[in-house]
Amino acid sequence: MKRSKLQTVLCIDDDDEYNFLTQEAFNDYQYDGQLVFHTSAEAALEYLSQLDELPNVIILDINMPAMNGWDFLDAFEAKQFMGSEQTHIFMHSSSVFDSDKERAAGYKYVCGFIDKPILQENIEAIANQYF
């Protein structure tokens, strides 16, 4: 059952256990679209460059080893993907520092900030507001 036009979601997070929780939140939401996980920003960029159409939503963890969330955003902007203005990026972190939220607001493609853990309600809110 399609509940909205939210069809493709990419989650970028190095924490596999956490990705399990995200998966569960999407299950609770009864999401029937495509949900893809990547555990590194580099792999995610590689994945994106091979797509014909970008995902509707990218949920991006900030704290990752090597290339972190901010590095991913810079690379994403630099690559100028086709139709990237249709992609909604949500920063995602267990950070409790407002400086991260302020910084997130400075990026063009960033639509919001979701505190961990992500819940069914967060997905509902995104779907209702943007799709």
Added chain:
Amino acid sequence: MTQDDIFTFKTKPKVLVVDDRQAEREILHKLLSKLDVEVHSVDSGQAALHQLIRDEYTLILLDIKMPIMDGIETARYIRTNPITENIPIIFLTAYDQDDIDVLQGYKVGAIDYIIKPINEEILLSKVKTFIRSNLFEKQKEYEKILSELKLKNEKLKQAEREALDRLEEANVAKELAQQAQRKLEEQKGELLRHTQNLEQFAYVATHDLRAPIINLDGMVKIFEKRGYVNSENEEIFHRIEHSVSRVKNTLHDLIEVVTAKEALADEIFPLSFQKVFDETIEDLEIQIKDNDGQITADFTQAPTIHYIHRFLKSILQNLLTNAIKYRHPKRRPVVTVRTEVQGNTVYLYIRDNGMGMEPHQKEKVFGLFQRLSSDGTGKGMGLYITKSQVEVCGGNIDFTSSPEEGTEFVLSLPDMKRKTNEKK
């Protein structure tokens, strides 16, 4: 010694001729002009005494035979005056045994005589002798002056050296002060680095601890949600759940402690006490119900304040939680909350009928990890956080308490209304 004294030394020696006869005076003038001296002459003893006061003479040529005051008498006067007593005198006399007897009674050296008619050679030789001896005296005086000058120079140099030493000391002191300043700067920098390290630590600790705890908490919930809990694992599952929840709460409080250190100006908004109070009561509903608590509020005296929402809510939450938690075991908890306003400050009063505290516990109450009762649950960070949140906004927290009767907290909260940025 002054400059004048030195100048005097350099001038020609002066010789005073005292004779009542003009012809004699002229002869003496003429004879003495062959020497490098300045010759003055007077015609009487009185005139001589006057002249001697006016000018300084090296030698006196004094005629004995003079009317009114003779040479002997004149000499006596000269000798009684301290200014003139040491000036050598050469008496001029015709050959007269009586006079010569008197003259020989004078002290040797300071006195001499020449018998008239004057022999040029004898006169000049005697005068020269006296002048020379005077010059010798003068020379000695000059040397004395020189040595005094030298001494003074020495002293000046010494003073100069001392001044240099002082300067050196001043430079050393300055250097020390600069070193101290540099050290202070270093320490400041070090302190700043420590603070930054601490912030970095807090950041990493909260993130790195929070992330796995979020996972753990999520897994526990999923485990339960999927119906994996059964009679066999129920006990151990709830113990796990309880432990996770404890770690989660401790971490939450730690984060509050860390973030309470900064109050951001753009977090300040006009807040309704009633609204924040209602939110808090909603959060504490179960706790209140379990204890059959009664909490009433009266914000009519001061209904609003400009403050940071998360702080005000946390303050109310902590204080109301404590009021319920430290209830009196034998009576139903009754808590009253009210506000008052005085100038720019709002006073918030929270009064309970709980078990109260002994006076000696007062200073411990606001400490970190301080729990006053083994009956109470929690981690003992609540009041420390509350105090931080009140103080970082310029306020103050205090309380009065009596054991078995209850406690009243009084908080002064300055209204943080922004003075700038009132743009439309």
